[in-house]
Amino acid sequence: MDNWKPDKQINAYQKIQNAFQYLWQNEYYVIRQLIFKAFLVISMGPTMLAIAYAASAIPDIKARVQLFIIYIIILLIYILIFKNYYESLIFTIEKYIATIRINVMDNVRQAELMSFEKIGSEKIYSALTIDIMTLSEVSHSIAMGIISIFLLTDLMLYLSYLSWQAFLFCLFALFFVSFFYINNQLQLRKNALTVREYEKKMFKRIYDLLYGYKELRLHDPKNDDFYINGLKKNMTRLQDLKLLSGQKFTNNFSIASGLQMFLIVGVVLFLPILGLKSHETLFTIVAVVLFLPIGFLIDQAPRLTLASISLQRLFDLENELLQLNKESKKQVIISEPFKLHELKYTDITYCYHDSNEAGFKVGPISISVKAGETLFITGGNGSGKSTLLKLITGLYPCSSGRVELNHKEIDIGCYRSLFSAIFFDYHLFDRFYGSNKIDPQRVKELIQMMQLENKVTFEDNRFSSLHLSTGQRKRLALIMSIVADKPVSIFDEWAAHQDPEFRNMFYETILPQLKNQGKAIIVVSHDENFFCHADKLIRLDFGQLKNE
Secondary structure (H helix, E strand, C coil): CHHHCCCCCCCHHHHHHHHHHHHHHHCHHHHHHHHHHHHHHHHHHHHHHHHHHHHHHCCCHHHHHHHHHHHHHHHHHHHHHHHHHHHHHHHHHHHHHHHHHHHHHHHHHHECHHHHHHHCHHHHHHHHHHHHHHHHCCHHHHHHHHHHHHHHHHHHHHHHHHCHHHHHHHHHHHHHHHHHHHHHHHHHHHHHHHHHHHHHHHHHHHHHHHHCHHHHHHCHHHHHHHHHHHHHHHHHHHHHHHHHHHHHHHHHHHHHHHHHHHHHHHHHHHCCCCCCCCHHHHHHHHHHHHHCCHHHHHHHHHHHHHHHHHHHHHHHHHHHHHHCCECCCCCCCCCCCCCCCEEEEEEEEEECCCCCCCCCEEEEEEEEEECCCEEEEEECCCCCHHHHHHHHHCCCCCCEEEEEECCEEECHHHCHHHEEEECCCCCCCCECCCCCCCCHHHHHHHHHHCCCCCCCCEECCEECCCCCCHHHHHHHHHHHHHHHCCCEEEEECHHHHCCHHHHHHHHHHHHHHHHHCCCEEEEECCCHHHHHHCCEEEEEECCEEEEC
């Protein structure tokens, strides 16, 4: 699928065109088969009708029985071909959708942290869930839509055979109505894009309601204001937009129904005036008009519109990721014989640009940490501690300065595997991804040490549950950090949510054990009572190093 990935300036519509071009070029054999199968499915219909028509004109019962047997055989062939066509098309569509999802997720996982933060996890999550689900739901619509297009073409050709006047009349009516329908569909698409944006805002408000519940219940005026100007206002606007979309959908259905009735009445009233005298032919034309799949195509069009919007949003996200400094640094694998002596940062800086923290600068800062050494970092909120940790671990690139590992200058962005980190906003996985040499007995011992044996078990390289309190989750994260056995361990306010027992254990037992193992330890902490366990202590204030 990389063949159709565009350069950084290409827009979403071009990417959709490239997607179809990719399918045609790389799945040509499959698409050719699908088109052929769809044609066979449609051709079977006229064949069976011809047999039925021939049987009605044959008086001989024996001949009718023979035709009936042939009809049954063709019907069975039709069912098998249709089943095979439908399954093949669904498989092709789902395979392509899965490829899109994998591509987007691959781009997300390789993106720079700055790019990830700029796009926002909500937009990424929405694209990978809602938009992908919307695409998956149109498989049936596409399959039946292709059949309907073939059927419409066949019936129109048959109509031209019966009466060129009826054919031109229906063709003119279809083109005339299509103008209004397409215009209405474009407005519907534009409105649907606005609906998606308000749905995203609504999800944010629901998130605030669920995770800010305690704060809202503490202050009734705040609770009421959030409900009126946050929830209700957005919900009302979303309701209005969806009602407008419903109106547009209704207009489309009305157009379809009106067109079908207009064609039937028009054929009955005007064709005799134009010279059609045969009642039998007139009835056949009416039957053909009744079988025109106009209503079905109109019914499926809104779903395809929403799917195209979802496809565009996925391509927009991929395009945005490609434009925002895609991660290209090859990670250095830390092998078993490696031994850390010293990790040194000299005059490192970082400046925020194009963000809410524009103008904020961290550094220049010079620090070092050796194997078997503990470095404490402290400072007030907004002092730059989190940014410094991202610089230390290579998640943010240094704007200036140099980094040395064992007295050799390196690009720290290529050495992220040196670190095991529990950030303040950490995420807890249920298993040890990327680690094949896990000692289950060691994990179970640590679980008992952290007093989690009644909450969690470790089996098949995964933890049985993550439904724990905040303090318990941090203890489980500490277990994973210890088992990871990396040269450098980073703890960002780990003890903040622990009771005195585990806070003391962390500073007086865990850290000394890691230190004795030769780990370099970096701890962000406000616990002044435990600063005595630090070999080095630095204090940050507005991004600057105050004292060491």
